[in-house]
Amino acid sequence: MxxxxxxxxxxxxxxxxxxxxxxxxxxxxxxxxxxxxxxxxxxxxxxxxxxxxxxxxxxxxxxxxxxxxxxxxxxxxxxxxxxxxxxxxxxxxxxxxxxxxxxxxxxxxxxxxxxxxxxxxxxxxxxxxxxxxxxxxxxxxxxxxxxxxxxxxxxxxxxxxxxxxxxxxxxxxxxxRRRLHQPVFRQRVIHAYETSCAMCRLRHPSLLDAAHIIPDREERGVPAISNGMALCKIHHAAYDEHILGVRPDLVIEVRSDIMQEIDGPMLKHGLQEMHGLGLVLPRRRADRPKPELIEERYERFRAAG
Structure with a gap:
């Protein structure tokens, strides 16, 4: 027994x-x-x-x-x-x-x-x-x-x-942070965006990241869905490097000098054609990017350009 x-x-x-x-x-x-x-x-x-x-x-x-x-x-x-x-x-x-x-x-x-x-x-x-x-x-x-x-x-x-x-x-x-906050933040953001890049709609989970709007090393960079976007690895890197930004009206803007470049198909289709497209947002309004965070990050993008 x-x-x-x-x-x-x-x-x-x-x-x-x-x-x-x-x-x-x-x-x-x-x-x-x-x-x-x-x-x-x-x-x-x-x-x-x-x-x-x-x-x-x-x-x-x-x-x-x-x-x-x-x-x-x-x-x-x-x-x-x-x-x-x-x-x-x-x-x-x-x-x-x-x-x-x-x-x-x-x-x-x-x-x-x-x-x-x-x-x-x-x-x-x-x-x-x-x-x-x-x-x-x-x-x-x-x-x-x-x-x-x-x-x-x-x-x-x-x-x-x-x-x-x-x-x-x-x-x-x-x-x-590494063991809990980052994995939980990633899964919450990825699922809020229905496993799809908010910019290019790529739906391969292994190629998606949870990108912070305000970086997590900063005090306001909290691990909340409203401070994140699901982005593919290319667009996450481009967002972090201020190659592209998101305007307060949630439209993607590509830096002007990048728009003038001539290169291969990745530049044209992967970056330049993102200019002027709107973000694909989560269904739940509470999960969407906070306007004040988007605006602050957009100002950084403009300053970097």
Whole structure:
């Protein structure tokens, strides 16, 4: 008979779930649907990887939580997810409700005490998630009703609630940005633009980027869909180099000296013929570029020209 204290069962379930996700989530298609997660099978029987109602999945067969989930919210609903990062560069995940003794929150505590790996499902669209695994709970912050989560092995050794050097902090923050913010931003933007370049309509996912309107190295360069556009790699590079820009009326403008050049078909069809075309925008108005960001970036384009 299987009991909740069966460590072998715990290990087998986590290993099977992560092995399935590695096979299912490819570089070309790294996201997974809620239906797939609910339909996961372990050793021939149904074993959902997410809870049907709650953000923390704590199966009755296990003493520790198996996964945590962040639902998708549009840009205007809440602040970008950077505000979940602590001074140590680690992400924070909130308890379920305000009772630390709720069974799901106890499951988080057990995962911390036993130092077992979890899966974090981050919403990029309604019912669509980008999985991060393995992740580990590094600290219980009961007074703030949250836990500190390490996304990589290196973050497991960063001091919590103690002095953190500036080098450690910057390293941890950059790791979080690279591991979470950039992939989530990419998937949210790509899906908002329906896997199509906003300029040339190219629909090959592997050739698409999530381009920032205001660069992410700047304070206003937040990882929000409204600060992004789905662009193919050629037009992303051209946008970043101010070879082409986007006017406040969302019409593409190619720099005047580029319009005068004579070269091969890529210049003619890939760049010059973009001049005067309108952007293809997301269906949801909240996902469209913020006018003030487009205007600011267009002024930079004009200054560069």
């Amino acid at each position: 299987i009991t909740p204290l069966d460590d072998d069962l715990d290990s087998r379930i986590r290993a099977a779930a992560m092995a399935w996700l590695r096979q299912r989530c490819t570089p070309e298609n790294p996201v997974v649907s809620r239906a797939e997660l609910l339909g996961f099978k372990f050793e021939g029987r149904s074993f959902p990887l997410v809870d049907n109602r709650l953000g923390i999945r704590k199966p009755k067969e296990l003493t520790a939580a198996l996964s945590i989930l962040t639902t998708y919210t549009s840009d205007g609903t809440r602040a970008p997810y950077e505000d979940e990062v602590g001074d140590d560069g680690l992400l924070r995940y909130k308890f379920q409700g305000d009772d630390p003794n709720l069974y799901t929150n106890v499951g988080l505590r057990r995962a911390y005490e036993r130092d077992v790996p979890l899966i974090w499902f981050f919403g990029v669209k309604q019912g669509l998630y980008l999985p991060f695994f393995p992740v580990w709970i590094r600290a219980m912050e009961v007074d703030q009703l949250q836990v500190a989560v390490a996304l990589e092995e290196a973050q497991r050794h960063i001091a919590i609630h103690g002095p953190v050097s500036e080098i450690e902090r910057r390293y941890s923050v950059s790791m979080t």
